[in-house]
Amino acid sequence: MKFKSKSASVPYIIWIALFVIAPIGLVLYYSMLDLNGEFTLVNYKNFFTSAYLTMTLTSFWYALVITFFTLIIAYPTAYLLTKTRHKHLWLMLIIIPSWINLLLKTYAFIGIFGLYGPVNAVIKLLGFDPTQILFTDFSFVFVAVYIFIPFMIIPIFNALDKMNPSLIYAARDLGASPLTTFRRVIFPLTIEGVKSGVQVTFIPALSLFMITRLIAGNKVITLGTAIEQQFLVAQNWGMGSTIAVFLILIMFAIMRFTRTKKKGGRA
Amino acid sequence: MKSLIQIMLAIVIACGLLSFAASKLEAANSAGGKDTLVVYNWGEYIDPSLIDQFEEETGISVIYETYDSNEAMLTKIRQGGSAYDVVVPSEYTIETMIKEDLLIEIDHSKLPNLQNIDPYFLDLPFDPKNKYSIPYFWGTVGVVYNPNEIPKHITFDSWDDLWDPALKNKVFLVDGAREIMGMGLNSLGYSLNSRDDNQLREALEKLKLLNGNVKAIIGDEITPLMINNEATVAVTFSGQAADMMFENEELDYAVPQEGSNLWFDNMVIPKTSKNVAGAHQFMNFMLDAEVAAQNTDYVGYAIPNKAAWELLDDEVVNDERFYPHEESRNNLEVYENLGLELLGTYNEYFLEFKMSLE
Amino acid sequence: MRSELTAKAKVYLAIVFIILYAPIFYLIFYSFNSGGSMGSFDGFTLEHYQAVFDDNRLLAILINTVIVALLSALIATIIGTLGAIGIVSLRNYKIRNIVLSLNNILIVSPDVVIGASFLILFTMIGVKLGFASVLISHIAFSIPIVVLMVLPKILEMNTNLIDAALDLGANRRDVLTRVIVPYIKPGILAGFFMALTYSLDDFAVTFFVTGNGFSTLSVEIYSMARAGISLTVNAISGLVFIVTVGIVVMYYFITMRSKKTGGSIQ
Numbered sequence: 001m002k003f004k005s006k007s008a009s010v011p012y013i014i015w016i017a018l019f020v021i022a023p024i025g026l027v028l029y030y031s032m033l034d035l036n037g038e039f040t041l042v043n044y045k046n047f048f049t050s051a052y053l054t055m056t057l058t059s060f061w062y063a064l065v066i067t068f069f070t071l072i073i074a075y076p077t078a079y080l081l082t083k084t085r086h087k088h089l090w091l092m093l094i095i096i097p098s099w100i101n102l103l104l105k106t107y108a109f110i111g112i113f114g115l116y117g118p119v120n121a122v123i124k125l126l127g128f129d130p131t132q133i134l135f136t137d138f139s140f141v142f143v144a145v146y147i148f149i150p151f152m153i154i155p156i157f158n159a160l161d162k163m164n165p166s167l168i169y170a171a172r173d174l175g176a177s178p179l180t181t182f183r184r185v186i187f188p189l190t191i192e193g194v195k196s197g198v199q200v201t202f203i204p205a206l207s208l209f210m211i212t213r214l215i216a217g218n219k220v221i222t223l224g225t226a227i228e229q230q231f232l233v234a235q236n237w238g239m240g241s242t243i244a245v246f247l248i249l250i251m252f253a254i255m256r257f258t259r260t261k262k263k264g265g266r267a
Numbered sequence: 268m269k270s271l272i273q274i275m276l277a278i279v280i281a282c283g284l285l286s287f288a289a290s291k292l293e294a295a296n297s298a299g300g301k302d303t304l305v306v307y308n309w310g311e312y313i314d315p316s317l318i319d320q321f322e323e324e325t326g327i328s329v330i331y332e333t334y335d336s337n338e339a340m341l342t343k344i345r346q347g348g349s350a351y352d353v354v355v356p357s358e359y360t361i362e363t364m365i366k367e368d369l370l371i372e373i374d375h376s377k378l379p380n381l382q383n384i385d386p387y388f389l390d391l392p393f394d395p396k397n398k399y400s401i402p403y404f405w406g407t408v409g410v411v412y413n414p415n416e417i418p419k420h421i422t423f424d425s426w427d428d429l430w431d432p433a434l435k436n437k438v439f440l441v442d443g444a445r446e447i448m449g450m451g452l453n454s455l456g457y458s459l460n461s462r463d464d465n466q467l468r469e470a471l472e473k474l475k476l477l478n479g480n481v482k483a484i485i486g487d488e489i490t491p492l493m494i495n496n497e498a499t500v501a502v503t504f505s506g507q508a509a510d511m512m513f514e515n516e517e518l519d520y521a522v523p524q525e526g527s528n529l530w531f532d533n534m535v536i537p538k539t540s541k542n543v544a545g546a547h548q549f550m551n552f553m554l555d556a557e558v559a560a561q562n563t564d565y566v567g568y569a570i571p572n573k574a575a576w577e578l579l580d581d582e583v584v585n586d587e588r589f590y591p592h593e594e595s596r597n598n599l600e601v602y603e604n605l606g607l608e609l610l611g612t613y614n615e616y617f618l619e620f621k622m623s624l625e
Numbered sequence: 626m627r628s629e630l631t632a633k634a635k636v637y638l639a640i641v642f643i644i645l646y647a648p649i650f651y652l653i654f655y656s657f658n659s660g661g662s663m664g665s666f667d668g669f670t671l672e673h674y675q676a677v678f679d680d681n682r683l684l685a686i687l688i689n690t691v692i693v694a695l696l697s698a699l700i701a702t703i704i705g706t707l708g709a710i711g712i713v714s715l716r717n718y719k720i721r722n723i724v725l726s727l728n729n730i731l732i733v734s735p736d737v738v739i740g741a742s743f744l745i746l747f748t749m750i751g752v753k754l755g756f757a758s759v760l761i762s763h764i765a766f767s768i769p770i771v772v773l774m775v776l777p778k779i780l781e782m783n784t785n786l787i788d789a790a791l792d793l794g795a796n797r798r799d800v801l802t803r804v805i806v807p808y809i810k811p812g813i814l815a816g817f818f819m820a821l822t823y824s825l826d827d828f829a830v831t832f833f834v835t836g837n838g839f840s841t842l843s844v845e846i847y848s849m850a851r852a853g854i855s856l857t858v859n860a861i862s863g864l865v866f867i868v869t870v871g872i873v874v875m876y877y878f879i880t881m882r883s884k885k886t887g888g889s890i891q
Binding site: 270271278281286288292295311330334335343347348350487488497510514566 | 660689753755813836845852
Binding site: 019084099102240 | 637730815828
């Protein structure tokens with residue numbers, strides 16, 4: 001586009017330099033130090049020889065599962081929200097729960113999923129035996145999806161909201177089934193929103209750490225957990241930084257994979 | 268655009284009003300004196316009314332900041348940038364801090380109340396002669412359990428009870444490499460400060476056999492689970508066990524015979540302190556018998572202050588589980604600073620154990 | 626488009642909302658518990674609410690938290706929106722993609738890494754740790770989320786609009802304030818609200834870069850975990866929640882009314 005706004009994006013460029021490039025430099029620098037502060041590549045070697053590769057795969061897999069469920073729950077929600085009368089109010093009400101402290105909400109989930117919690121009370125009422133829902137893959141994915149849902153709904157809602165409804169009517173009039181209308185008309189028009197939602201879900205999901213302990217009882221170990229442990233417990237900033245470097249590399253790969261080439265060409 | 272500018276203005280005005288309110292609150296909070304003291308401690312680890320009392324008695328206004336792990340706190344002290352006058356690290360962190368020359372020597376002549384501390388808790392290997400640290404609370408690592416939910420023969424006299432098949436899917440472990448590897452080592456009769464890789468490997472292999480019994484490896488969130496009878500057996504710190512037992516009377520706590528960890532949280536003064544005199548005043552205040560007793564009532568941890576024992580309920584002080592007698596303390600070991608290399612090994616093995624869990 | 630929702634759709638939305646609010650109602654429920662913790666309800670009491678108002682320190686921390694959240698979200702939204710517009714104006718897709726990847730680095734980095742590296746950065750430059758350093762950090766880690774929220778709106782914008790405006794002699798400032806910003810407003814608001822979420826939830830970064838008596842609610846709550854989180858925190862969260870919902874609903878209906886009475890504020 002002809003519009004240029006060089007001066008307006010100066011603060012953003014400064015931000016990238018100071019708070020992205022500089023920390024990355026630090027992380028790279030630390031990743032090449034061993035415990036005695038000497039220059040070495042041993043951390044990188046360790047990454048490939050130890051449990052970290054398995055961990056990378058697990059993190060990737062869980063992030064994928066979490067993003068998938070978040071998307072299939074968030075999309076219909078966003079779609080239905082755009083059809084409510086006070087849609088902006090409802091959207092706000094989706095966001096508000098995310099403002100309450102996450103640790104507190106996690107403790108609440110521990111109670112809710114507990115053996116004597118409300119969920120098991122319902123299970124009992126239905127005539128089944130109470131089961132421990134905590135510390136399972138299910139509880140982990142559930143809580144992670146819970147955390148990311150607002151992040152996914154908002155961009156999709158924004159994409160759907162301004163969509164020209166006559167397009168849908170036109171498609172229907174031309175005899176397209178609802179599914180075809182969705183696949184050929186609605187979804188392609190909201191793809192930017194979906195991409196944005198997937199990015200703000202998948203990328204942080206790779207480095208989830210607190211709930212891996214609180215909700216999954218350390219039975220799920222992600223790269224985020226490993227980094228936290230290296231920094232705080234083992235005090236091995238070198239190894240922690242090395243894992244962080246790989247996390248960033250994975251992210252770069254994902255960005256390449258989901259880049260907005262065709263659409264962006266017009267803007 | 269207009270509405271966006273309106274929102275912006277509203278936010279700026281709201282922030283102005285709020286910061287005015289905050290400054291009013293902070294003014295009402297401080298004792299008015301110019302002398303301030305920054306105390307850096309765990310959350311909920313002091314009776315707040317004692318801070319008020321200290322401010323009233325001395326005219327020093329206290330700024331209370333909190334941290335959630337020794338290591339995170341250490342990073343902040345190392346890096347500098349903000350001044351803390353009194354900090355309460357655990358013993359292994361104190362050892363590191365002494366080694367890195369982060370602490371000021373304490374002037375014992377300014378602490379007349381130091382005589383209240385039971386001599387057993389003074390002059391320990393991590394800080395000979397208490398040159399740098401003064402005891403605050405102490406405790407052990409052990410097993411908290413619900414006797415009504417498990418077979419009678421399991422009493423946790425021995426760590427091996429954790430491996431009992433009757434505890435399938437019932438055991439919760441604390442998320443700490445030193446604690447769990449230490450437990451494995453202790454159960455084999457080794458020291459929890461072992462530097463022998465063969466012993467560590469052996470401990471790891473033994474821990475892996477715990478697989479079917481371990482329900483989860485978690486941290487502080489074990490407290491609500493035990494209180495609500497969600498969990499039956501948990502390896503944890505005595506302080507937390509005391510909290511749980513206060514809320515849930517069915518629970519019991521045991522420290523296995525083979526040995527376990529004895530931990531201390533001590534008060535220290537970092538080099539960056541700007542009010543060393545005030546820090547001494549604060550320490551002396553916390554060592555006072557009545558103050559210590561009141562603090563124990565609030566926090567619920569075991570206190571090393573023998574003058575305070577007189578003021579506490581006999582029931583509390585004579586509880587062998589939390590105030591073990593000297594002979595039973597013989598099996599307990601204090602963590603030694605193993606150095607980062609070995610700590611890394613402990614950590615790696617612990618990670619291997621975690622990843623072996625199904 | 627204003628077709629009414631079917632019953633099935635209503636049930637679906639209701640379930641989503643119930644799940645989203647369940648932990649919050651659970652927290653609020655136990656804020657009335659006379660027992661000491663969440664999990665077993667012993668009896669009704671208001672003492673935890675009393676404790677909130679008696680605790681000046683906690684109230685001051687709460688206010689600090691809100692100020693940091695609002696200001697950082699506001700500033701991050703401004704910087705991020707302008708940055709997103711700048712990104713889209715990049716013609717070279719390779720560079721654009723690199724900038725976008727750089728943008729996301731802070732989202733993928735665990736908080737410990739961000740916190741530790743910011744701490745090193747601040748002490749190197751000599752920024753005094755406290756309100757300023759916390760505010761700057763919150764702005765820094767909120768900018769990428771704003772960019773990601775604003776970007777799709779800009780991308781779907783019809784560029785002919787801008788070209789037309791420019792051809793008609795509008796200057797760049799006019800194009801920005803009259804054409805672009807109104808169109809991407811939903812994205813800007815979304816970015817602002819998500820930045821608020823990031824700020825309110827952050828513990829690790831704040832922990833590392835704070836100092837000199839400045840604290841936020843998250844730091845307080847996390848450091849309570851070892852000795853037990855007091856129900857006072859539940860009470861304060863309950864109050865914050867109710868006030869927030871109140872403000873949002875009120876604001877919504879006020880703007881609705883003023884829209885209906887003719888004064889369009891869009």
